[in-house]
Amino acid sequence: MTSKQPVPPKKSTKIAYENNPFTIATNGISALFNLAKGVAIFLIVISILGAFSGTSSQSNTAVAPSSDSSQTNSKEELQKATDKVISDINAELAKISTEEWILFGAMAFVIVLAAILFGSLLQGVGAYTAVRVSRGHKVALKEAFRETLNHIWPFVWLNIIIGVKTLLWTLLFIIPGFIMSVRYSLAKVAFFDEKKPLRGNAAVKESLALTKGAWLTTFASQVLFSIITLGMLSRLVETAAQSVLYRQLGELTRNNEPKPAAHPLSWFTLFLPFLLFVLLIGFVIIVALAAIALS
Numbered sequence: 214m215t216s217k218q219p220v221p222p223k224k225s226t227k228i229a230y231e232n233n234p235f236t237i238a239t240n241g242i243s244a245l246f247n248l249a250k251g252v253a254i255f256l257i258v259i260s261i262l263g264a265f266s267g268t269s270s271q272s273n274t275a276v277a278p279s280s281d282s283s284q285t286n287s288k289e290e291l292q293k294a295t296d297k298v299i300s301d302i303n304a305e306l307a308k309i310s311t312e313e314w315i316l317f318g319a320m321a322f323v324i325v326l327a328a329i330l331f332g333s334l335l336q337g338v339g340a341y342t343a344v345r346v347s348r349g350h351k352v353a354l355k356e357a358f359r360e361t362l363n364h365i366w367p368f369v370w371l372n373i374i375i376g377v378k379t380l381l382w383t384l385l386f387i388i389p390g391f392i393m394s395v396r397y398s399l400a401k402v403a404f405f406d407e408k409k410p411l412r413g414n415a416a417v418k419e420s421l422a423l424t425k426g427a428w429l430t431t432f433a434s435q436v437l438f439s440i441i442t443l444g445m446l447s448r449l450v451e452t453a454a455q456s457v458l459y460r461q462l463g464e465l466t467r468n469n470e471p472k473p474a475a476h477p478l479s480w481f482t483l484f485l486p487f488l489l490f491v492l493l494i495g496f497v498i499i500v501a502l503a504a505i506a507l508s
Contacts, residue, residue, distance in 0.1 A: 230461050232476045234433035234454075240439075241453025244346050252342045257448040257503035259335060264445050278327035328501045337361030337453040340401035347460035360405065366413050371404055374413055395432045396424045402459045404461075423462040426472040431458055440485065 231237055287507040309317075336356040345352045361368065373398050383390025400420035403411050409417050424431045434454040439447045465472055 230465065230473050231457065232430050232473050232479070234430065234437045234476060234479050237430075237434040238438035238450050238454050239459045241346075241455075241457045242449065244456060245342070245449070245453050248346050249342050249352035249354075249357075252338065252352055252357055252452075255354055255448060256339060256452055257446060260444075260446050260448040264443075283359060329369060329372070330365065333365060333372050334358070334361055335404050335448070336372070336401060337368050337405075338363065339448060340455070341405040343402045343456040343459060344405045344407075346456040347463075364404075368401070368404060371400060371413060371416055374417060375400060378417065394420055395428055395435075398431060398435065398457055399423050399455060399462070399476070402455050423466055424457070425466075427458075427462055427475075429475035429483060430472070431462075431480035431481045433475070434458055437478065437482045440482070450479065475492065 215258055216407070231240065232438075242253070245256075300461075338361050341357045341360050342352045369372045377393050379390050379397065381390075382393040397420050400416040403409075403419040403423075435451050438450045438454075442450070446468075462472070
């Protein structure tokens with residue numbers, strides 16, 4: 214008679230999950246510099262150039278306000294001047310031949326296409342790096358560019374799909390578009406996943422599955438650190454956060470594990486822009502009331 218052998222206890226398969234958005238971003242940045250230093254530096258440079266180009270495009274000229282007594286143009290004169298400008302523009306447009314219109318259209322198409330390709334190339338470098346870093350692989354900047362260029366047209370098509378879907382959701386009172394843009398944010402990373410390369414709408418569906426139940430964590434992880442750095446490191450933070458999110462959300466989804474609740478800091482990140490907006494409006498009102506009181 215043989216006695217039954219005791220069954221060994223099952224090992225815990227609990228998945229390590231970080232829901233602090235600040236920690237997700239910093240852990241991702243650390244992994245980027247360890248595994249893809251060249252890409253990390255490149256993303257920093259692109260982020261800074263983008264931030265400065267946005268601020269430098271704003272006009273710094275100020276026009277001194279004129280008093281009522283110094284105003285010489287009546288509404289009728291202003292309307293006449295406006296009509297004359299419009300008439301002159303129409304006259305000049307009428308002089309343009311059909312061939313010139315075709316040439317201008319072709320030039321505009323080339324410029325728009327170049328802008329789309331350049332933007333997709335930069336996004337692809339970040340997305341490819343994110344998925345490789347999420348697997349613990351080293352990534353060279355040259356490799357990221359090469360792989361993105363090898364799949365540039367399917368990646369552009371994915372961008373178009375995401376853009377159209379987001380636009381359609383935005384038409385439903387803006388907020389749905391904002392929500393879905395976050396839900397779609399991991400589609401570009403899934404596109405470059407060598408274990409299950411997904412194209413077009415399949416990559417979008419994968420992102421929807423990954424972010425289901427983790428919308429707030431996904432949003433805050435990609436936004437909080439960018440707010441802290443005033444957007445100066447936006448592309449770096451986005452890639453870093455996505456590398457961590459793609460790994461841990463992927464593990465939970467594959468094992469049918471529920472996503473843990475959002476961290477309080479994620480809720481703070483969600484309401485921070487609204488809080489800043491309210492404070493700005495309050496400041497403007499106070500300044501306006503003070504100006505009225507002093508006048």
